[in-house]
Amino acid sequence: MKWTPEQWNDWKWHMRHRVTSEEALREFLDPTSSETSAIEGTKEVFQWSITPYYASLIDPDNPLCPIRRQVVPHMEELAPDVIGLEDPLEEVAHSPVKNLIHNYPDRVAFCVTSQCAIYCRYCLRKRMVGEAEFMMRKGELRDAIAYIAAHPEIRDVLLTGGDPLTLGDANIDWLLTELRAIPHVDIIRIGTRMPVKLPQRITPELCEVLSKHHPIWLNTHFNHPKELTEEAGVAIDRLLRAGVPVGNQTVLLKGINDSVETMKELCQKLVRMRIRPYYLYQAQLIEGTAHFRTPIEVGMHIMEQLQGHLTGFAIPRYILDTPYGKVPMTRDYVLGRNEEGVVVRSTRGDVWMELNDAPDPSECPVVLPKL
Ligand SMILES: *Cc1c(COP(=O)(O)O)cnc(C)c1O
């Protein structure tokens, strides 16, 4: 594939030229046999596409490249997975109207679209992203907005998806205008992976739209230091200049960022770009993602090694999400381990067991009480 600098800087060009076939992928790397079989084999299971920008970050000589593993299908996705679920957080059960998850009294997650620019192979919302039935028509968006307007306890609206910034500027402007017209909505935040997979999407025009509706906060999703490119830096700088604070949510992924060194480098590079590390998530038990899961003790070990070795605000909080809300993975909330998994206490007082493999004791000095 050839492109001009003008095309490279145009997010719509990247969207139109996304890699969605083995042939197109071959322009960037030689797929392994597992990858070529998985491109076919996962077709019915989960959408696949990669922006040329993100594909260009892949190391073509390394099948274990952390960028590649996030986005190129692999046969491990089709391996038997006894503990994986379609919707482990029971998000559908917590949705009073389509695509609006109301699981905390004061805030909602509003999935305004099911589309993404790329489809991360470990995605929490694999059940819905890329799926036509979860697209939102204007009337459905209005229904969700009406629900928020009718619930004065909601003061924080998180626009998520899919990726809200796959919508065009005019639609984003319309959504933000509608939400801002609701007096009890205090903060609006956007959860987007665009600064990572397509930083060209963060145009001056988009920033202009966002800055009309403050306070707007934005959380993005860098997983690896290699993703913090010059292009990403330009996108983040534009957002910050438009007055939008930028935070980061990382997912702890085996072989991608599950080491103290990688996590430390990621956090250091994030704050260098003035991005505040917000959450480090334990990977959810999503069907077909067993190869990305790490023991909770490994995450706790990483966190304990960051503490004291990094600027306070460069350290994220390590979180396990459960149907009872997010639980900080610290010794206050993690009660211990039995043969099947890790038992935690939620902030609401519920006891929850997360099915999870025990770490190899030689790999991890954190040992939890036996239950
Ligand atoms: C994570 C999440 C939020 C936001 O939670 P914060 O801890 O405030 O960032 C809101 N709603 C749902 C359903 C969530 O999963």
Ligand code: SF4
């Ligand atoms: S960008 Fe987010 S919602 Fe979209 S596929 Fe990746 S993790 Fe899932």
